[in-house]
Amino acid sequence: ENGSAAAIPIDPRFDIAYVTPVTIGTPPQTLYLDFDTGSSDLWVFSSHTPESQVRGQRIYSPEKSSTAKLLAGHTWSILYGDGSGSLGNVYTDNFTVGGVTVTSQAVQTAQQVSYSFTSQSEIHGLVGLGFSTLNTVFPNGQLTFFDNAKSTLDSPVFTADLKWKKEGTYDFGFIDETKYTGEITYLPVQTDPGYWTFTSSGYAVGDGAFHPASIVGIADTGTSLTYLPAEVVTSYWGQVDGAVDSDYYGGYVFPCSSKLPSFTFGVGPANITIPASYINYAQITEGSPVCFGGLQSSSWLGVNIWGDVALKAAFVVFNGANPPTIGWAKK
Numbered sequence: 404e405n406g407s408a409a410a411i412p413i414d415p416r417f418d419i420a421y422v423t424p425v426t427i428g429t430p431p432q433t434l435y436l437d438f439d440t441g442s443s444d445l446w447v448f449s450s451h452t453p454e455s456q457v458r459g460q461r462i463y464s465p466e467k468s469s470t471a472k473l474l475a476g477h478t479w480s481i482l483y484g485d486g487s488g489s490l491g492n493v494y495t496d497n498f499t500v501g502g503v504t505v506t507s508q509a510v511q512t513a514q515q516v517s518y519s520f521t522s523q524s525e526i527h528g529l530v531g532l533g534f535s536t537l538n539t540v541f542p543n544g545q546l547t548f549f550d551n552a553k554s555t556l557d558s559p560v561f562t563a564d565l566k567w568k569k570e571g572t573y574d575f576g577f578i579d580e581t582k583y584t585g586e587i588t589y590l591p592v593q594t595d596p597g598y599w600t601f602t603s604s605g606y607a608v609g610d611g612a613f614h615p616a617s618i619v620g621i622a623d624t625g626t627s628l629t630y631l632p633a634e635v636v637t638s639y640w641g642q643v644d645g646a647v648d649s650d651y652y653g654g655y656v657f658p659c660s661s662k663l664p665s666f667t668f669g670v671g672p673a674n675i676t677i678p679a680s681y682i683n684y685a686q687i688t689e690g691s692p693v694c695f696g697g698l699q700s701s702s703w704l705g706v707n708i709w710g711d712v713a714l715k716a717a718f719v720v721f722n723g724a725n726p727p728t729i730g731w732a733k734k
């Protein structure tokens with residue numbers, strides 16, 4: 404059975420993250436989760452999460468679900484690249500997204516969450532859509548929702564149609580031709596260690612010349628911004644009056660009144676253009692004349708990340724066939 408679910412920005416002012424409604428258990432408990440192609444744990448705020456760490460989030464209570472089963476002796480603990488993290492134990496239960504149901508999905512219940520999760524009341528947990536090799540459950544790693552659902556889908560794919568300051572969609576099992584223009588360009592995916600890793604064929608700043616290059620990076624729906632090699636972001640921000648790479652603000656900032664160029668990245672023989680408006684990410688604080696860029700350097704990260712700032716400029720196909728590929732189309 405195929406499915407389709409909304410990807411809702413958690414903040415109307417700028418696209419920090421997107422959440423998607425899911426139901427867990429019997430009777431169904433609805434939570435809004437962050438679908439994250441950059442990790443592979445499905446974890447939720449739960450009745451096992453200390454009250455001091457819960458601030459408005461909906462929780463999953465396995466004890467209220469007749470189909471919940473404890474996965475005895477199993478634990479998990481995850482640390483994300485941004486320093487956030489969570490840990491806990493594991494149940495299996497019915498898990499439904501946009502009409503696609505997996506019975507006996509591993510649902511990781513949080514017994515601890517870091518402050519950055521406590522402070523974001525709109526995110527009730529994550530659904531990892533990376534490769535299951537990254538799953539942190541011990542002693543037996545668990546399968547992602549997509550890996551479990553794959554065999555029941557018409558096609559072993561899911562697509563991301565994220566939008567700028569608007570609700571988008573995740574589709575499972577099919578490719579909706581009305582959501583993109585032109586052709587989809589498919590690229591090979593490196594599945595080791597478990598991200599959707601692909602190689603971009605280069606970049607251009609605004610209407611400038613295209614610079615052929617091989618930029619290896621991951622497609623990560625769970626990362627807000629886009630992080631690329633220093634030489635790429637330096638050439639981009641070099642075109643913006645008053646832009647500086649600020650230690651104080653932790654990245655490139657610029658006068659909000661500046662006119663930004665667009666940014667184009669190569670996908671094989673094709674390319675995707677990120678509009679300037681997407682790169683004018685947000686004011687430092689409400690009303691500030693200083694704005695934070697949506698394109699930042701990856702040098703301190705050790706990996707290039709095509710996050711939401713890039714993904715929302717395209718229709719992206721995550722093809723879970725063997726071998727997996729990733730497809731990009733304009734829209």
Ligand SMILES: O=C([C@@H]1CCCNC1)N1CCCCC1
Pocket residue numbers: 439440441442482483484485621623624625626706708
């Ligand atoms: O922890 C993450 C991200 C954090 C934001 C949400 N997606 C997963 N990783 C991706 C980049 C390499 C290091 C691990």
